[in-house]
Structures are given as C-alpha cells and as structure tokens.
Amino acid sequence: MPVLDVQHIEKHFGATRVLEDISFSLEQGQALAIIGSSGSGKTTLLRCLNFLETPNQGKILVNGETLFDADDPATQRESEVRKKRLHFGLVFQSFNLFPQYTALENVTLAGELLAKERPDFKQNKRAILEEIRTQGQALLERMGLSDRAGHYPHQLSGGQQQRVAIARALALKPDILCFDEPTSALDPELTGEVLKVIRSLAQQKTTMIIVTHEMAFARDVADQVIFMDGGVIVEQGPARQVIEQPREERTRQFLSRYSQN
Amino acid sequence: MLMSVSLTLLEGFVVTLELFLLTLLFALPLGLVLSFGTMSRCAPLRWVVKTVVWIVRGTPLMLQIMVVFYGPGLMFDLPLLPRFTAAVVTFVINYACYFSEIYRGGIQGVPVGQQEAGLVLGMKRGQIFFKVTLLQVIKRIVPPMGNEFITLVKDTALVRVISVYEIIWMGESYIKKGMIWPLFYTAVFYLVANGVLTLLFGWIEKKLNYFK
Numbered sequence: 001m002p003v004l005d006v007q008h009i010e011k012h013f014g015a016t017r018v019l020e021d022i023s024f025s026l027e028q029g030q031a032l033a034i035i036g037s038s039g040s041g042k043t044t045l046l047r048c049l050n051f052l053e054t055p056n057q058g059k060i061l062v063n064g065e066t067l068f069d070a071d072d073p074a075t076q077r078e079s080e081v082r083k084k085r086l087h088f089g090l091v092f093q094s095f096n097l098f099p100q101y102t103a104l105e106n107v108t109l110a111g112e113l114l115a116k117e118r119p120d121f122k123q124n125k126r127a128i129l130e131e132i133r134t135q136g137q138a139l140l141e142r143m144g145l146s147d148r149a150g151h152y153p154h155q156l157s158g159g160q161q162q163r164v165a166i167a168r169a170l171a172l173k174p175d176i177l178c179f180d181e182p183t184s185a186l187d188p189e190l191t192g193e194v195l196k197v198i199r200s201l202a203q204q205k206t207t208m209i210i211v212t213h214e215m216a217f218a219r220d221v222a223d224q225v226i227f228m229d230g231g232v233i234v235e236q237g238p239a240r241q242v243i244e245q246p247r248e249e250r251t252r253q254f255l256s257r258y259s260q261n
Numbered sequence: 262m263l264m265s266v267s268l269t270l271l272e273g274f275v276v277t278l279e280l281f282l283l284t285l286l287f288a289l290p291l292g293l294v295l296s297f298g299t300m301s302r303c304a305p306l307r308w309v310v311k312t313v314v315w316i317v318r319g320t321p322l323m324l325q326i327m328v329v330f331y332g333p334g335l336m337f338d339l340p341l342l343p344r345f346t347a348a349v350v351t352f353v354i355n356y357a358c359y360f361s362e363i364y365r366g367g368i369q370g371v372p373v374g375q376q377e378a379g380l381v382l383g384m385k386r387g388q389i390f391f392k393v394t395l396l397q398v399i400k401r402i403v404p405p406m407g408n409e410f411i412t413l414v415k416d417t418a419l420v421r422v423i424s425v426y427e428i429i430w431m432g433e434s435y436i437k438k439g440m441i442w443p444l445f446y447t448a449v450f451y452l453v454a455n456g457v458l459t460l461l462f463g464w465i466e467k468k469l470n471y472f473k
Contacts, residue, residue: 050381082383090381096374099472100396109392110382154473172382 001064003028003207004049004176009058010070011044018044019055020231026176026224029205033212033222033239037254041231042211043093046178049209050090051081062087062175089169089177093184095161097153103164104149107136107171114172132171139167143197159190163197177201179210195221215258219243227251266435266443273431274450276345277417280427281454284352284413291353292360299365310361317358323419326351330423348420352413359409367402368394400469407462411455 002025011019019041026032034042047053049060051068054076060068067084069075097106111132115121121128140149143163153161162182169177179198183191195217201208202221212218218225218239225242227235227250235248246252298310317325330347333339342350371394379389418429428451432444 052377052380082380082385085381086383088381092374092378094372094374096372096378098375098378098393100400110379110384113384113388113392152472168382 002026003063004209005059005061005064006049007059007061009045009048009055009060011041011048011053011055018231019048022058022233024226024233024236026207026209028207030223031202031206031208031210031221032224032226033210033218034226034228035212035215035218035243035254036228036234040228042228043180045228046090046180046209046211049176049178050088051085052090086172087175089172089174091162091165091169091177091179091182093181095153095158095165095185097161097165097168099153102150102152103140103145103156103160103167104133104136106153106164107139107167108132110168111136111171136167136171139170140164143167144193157190158186159193162186162194166194166197166201175207177206177208179208179212181211181213184213213258215243215255227254229254266440266446270428270431270443270447270450273426273428273447274454276425276427277414277450278454280345280348280352280417280420280425281414283349284356285410287349287353288356288360291357293364295357295361296364296368299361300368314358314361317355318362322351322355322416323422325355326419326423344420344423344425347423348425352416352420356409356413360406363402363405363409364398366405367398370401371397396469400472403462403466403469407458410458410462414454414458415451 004026006025007023009019009022010017022041022045024032034045036042044053048055055068055070057070058068059066059070066072066075067087097103098109101109112129115128115132118128137146137149140146143166145160145163145167148156148160148164153164156164162185166182182198183194186194191214195214198208198210199217199221210218210222220239222239224236225239226233227242227246227248229250235242235246235251237247242251243255246255295310295314298306299314301307301310326348329351330342330344334341341347375393375397376389379393384392417427420427421429421433424430428447429444432447435441435443
C-alpha cells in the first residue's frame with residue numbers, strides 16, 4: 001500500500017483552474033520530485049497536501065486512511081485538520097523560521113506545545129521536555145548545525161536557516177516531508193549545503209516530495225519525477241527516464257529550455 | 262512662590278496623568294478590538310468600523326470633547342456627564358481609533374508565512390497568535406505607539422475647553438493674579454513626563470532588539 005495516494009485533485013481560484021485531475025501515489029521511503037515552470041501548480045499542490053489550501057475535488061489518502069475527501073465535509077473539520085497536517089511536514093521556500101526563537105527553540109516549539117496535550121504531561125513534564133530538547137539537539141547535529149543551536153535566525157545564513165527549517169519539520173516525524181523550492185531563495189553558493197542535507201535524507205529513505213528547479217538534483221536524488229504544466233500532470237515516471245528520455249513533447253521543450261539557461 | 266506654584270500645578274498635573282492613564286487603560290484593548298473589526302471577513306462590520314475610525318480621525322479632538330460633553334444635553338435633554346468622565350470617554354474613543362490602525366499595521370506586517378509555518382506544525386490558532394505572532398506585532402508597534410503616547414500626554418491639555426482642572430487650567434488661573442510665568446512653567450511638567458516615556462520606549466525597543 002502506498003504511503004500517499006492522491007486521487008483526482010482539482011483546485012480553482014475563482015475561474016482560474018490551478019490544478020486539474022492530479023493523481024499520483026508515493027511508496028514508503030521514496031522521493032518524488034515535481035518539476036515544471038512557475039505557475040504550473042506545483043506549489044499549490046504541496047499546499048493542498050498540507051491543508052493550507054482546500055481542493056475543490058478529489059481525495060487524499062495516507063496509509064490507506066482518507067484524510068481529505070472533497071465530497072465529505074466530515075473530513076474537513078478544522079479540529080481534525082490540525083492533527084491531519086502532522087502526517088506532512090513542509091519546508092518553505094522562504095524558510096519562515098520564527099525570528100524570536102533560537103534555532104533549537106524553532107525546532108522544539110511545536111513539539112512542546114503538542115506534548116501539553118498528552119495525558120501524562122503533568123506527571124512527566126520535565127522528562128518529556130528534556131527528551132524533546134535532546135531530539136532537537138540531535139536533529140540540528142544531523143543538519144551540521146550543533147554549534148548554532150543558540151543562534152537566532154537573523155544570525156544565520158540562508159542555507160543555515162533552511163537547514164534549521166528542515167530540522168523543525170523533521171522534529172514532528174511526518175510520514176511525508178514536502179519541500180517547496182527549498183533552494184530558490186538562496187544564493188547559488190548556499191544551495192549546495194541544503195541539497196546535501198536533502199540528499200542524505202533520501203539516502204536514509206525519508207519519504208519526500210520535492211518541488212524543485214534543480215534538474216540534475218531531481219534526476220540523481222528522486223526515485224520518481226512528475227512534470228507539471230498548466231495545472232496538469234504532463235508526464236510522470238522514474239526520475240532518470242523523465243529527465244533524460246522524456247516521452248512528451250512539452251516535457252522535452254521544458255527541459256531543453258532549462259539546459260540552455 | 263515657586264514652591265506654591267509648583268504644588269498647585271502638580272495638583273493639576275495629577276489630573277493630567279489620570280486622564281493619560283485611564284485613556285491608555287481602556288483605549289489599548291478597545292483599539293485591538295477595533296483593529297479586528299477593520300480586518301474582519303464580514304464586510305458590513307468592516308465598513309461600520311472603518312467609517313467610525315474615519316469620522317474620529319477626521320475631526321478635531323477638541324470638537325469631539327465638546328460634542329461628548331454638551332451634545333447629549335443639547336440634543337436629547339440628557340443630564341451632562343461629569344466633566345472628567347466626558348473627557349475620558351472622548352479620549353478613549355479617539356485614541357482607540359488611532360491605536361486600531363497601529364495594531365492593524367503591526368498585525369498585517371507579520372508575514373503570512375509565520376502563520377502558515379505554525380499551521381503546518383500542528384499549532385492551534387491561539388497558540389500561533391500568542392507564541393509566534395504577538396511578540397512580532399509588539400516589536401513592530403513599539404515605535405508608533407511611543408509617538409502616540411507622547412502625543413496623548415500633550416493632547417490632555419485640550420480638556421481645558423470643558424474646564425477640567427488639569428495643569429493648563431491651573432496655570433492659566435494665575436493670569437487673573439497678573440502672573441503669566443506659571444502657565445509657561447507647565448511646559449516643564451510635560452517635558453519631564455515625555456522624557457520618562459522616551460526613555461521607557463527606548464528601553465523596550467532595545468529589549469526587543471535581540472531578534473529581527
């Protein structure tokens with residue numbers, strides 16, 4: 001059974017159709033790259049998966065459980081949406097770290113707030129918070145940032161901020177980690193350190209969806225690639241095949257524009 | 262002589278400070294409520310609040326003081342409010358409208374990505390407001406609030422038009438005795454109060470400087 005099963009998602013803003021009949025699935029431990037030009041609907045698709053947008057049509061299933069069904073309002077209750085979001089993690093293009101918290105606090109804040117809802121929180125408060133802190137510290141270490149735990153976001157470079165954001169998303173152990181153009185806001189010399197981290201996550205079999213403009217990275221790191229254009233999936237398949245031998249003319253045109261630049 | 266004038270003026274200045282503090286006490290929370298009104302998704306409510314803010318910010322405070330004090334009696338034959346109460350009511354409404362615009366700017370100035378980051382991390386809306394947004398709003402509104410506080414200290418002088426016995430009134434009362442300098446001397450009291458406010462706001466700004 002796939003971890004994620006997306007069925008016939010549609011989204012329109014007014015009369016503009018942003019997503020049309022989007023269907024795909026993702027297996028445990030696989031990385032999926034979504035490529036396509038700006039305005040093709042890639043980001044909207046990620047936002048739908050993270051319940052930041054509500055699709056007008058379609059279903060989203062995680063581990064066989066229907067998290068969202070456009071025809072069933074019971075799946076869209078605000079109180080439950082909050083818990084459902086936790087199946088997904090999202091790393092934003094613009095990092096969106098909380099400026100008033102240190103790197104470590106950014107990683108641990110949400111976990112601490114969630115822990116308060118545990119029935120045993122009052123008795124084991126100290127141990128629980130200590131555990132969250134230790135995990136946060138370990139995550140920062142995995143991101144190569146153990147010496148930056150006490151720094152505030154404005155004291156970190158863009159690449160460091162984005163790695164903190166990745167640690168923050170991993171802290172809640174999502175089933176699927178989503179990246180929305182994680183290197184597009186970075187200077188070219190800083191993209192490498194972020195891509196390296198994502199690459200190592202792929203090697204550790206983290207289930208991921210990566211919206212990216214880095215074609216070589218998508219080819220090397222992703223198992224599957226989806227090419228989107230005008231809100232539809234034009235082509236999907238194994239990464240190497242889609243990027244090196246695309247079947248569709250539109251994919252070929254898009255990729256050739258990229259290699260020219 | 263200086264001593265007795267100082268004490269008399271101080272008596273008036275206590276009234277000035279009372280008006281200042283009571284205005285803040287009520288206008289700060291009321292302004293937040295109004296700012297939510299101007300940002301409401303409900304269009305009729307939004308327009309009602311925006312119209313009120315337009316009227317209050319668009320007319321002189323001195324006129325508003327007179328309307329609140331004399332208006333109910335002249336138009337509806339109602340008993341007059343006590344002078345000080347009328348002054349407080351007018352100032353609260355007036356300043357709440359200015360504060361609402363400052364709050365609105367502060368809240369809308371926080372990037373929407375902050376809220377979205379909180380949402381995808383499974384935070385509740387209240388948690389996002391108090392743990393993520395609020396301090397960023399406070400940081401943004403401290404400089405304009407400092408301006409408003411200082412203006413408020415000086416605006417209290419306007420209640421002299423309905424004969425509230427604040428410091429300007431006390432200073433003017435010496436003119437009848439042939440002394441003009443006590444009126445000019447009131448400036449010192451305002452300067453001291455605003456000096457303290459300037460230091461206080463500078464300190465708060467510095468305290469919030471640890472993040473950007």
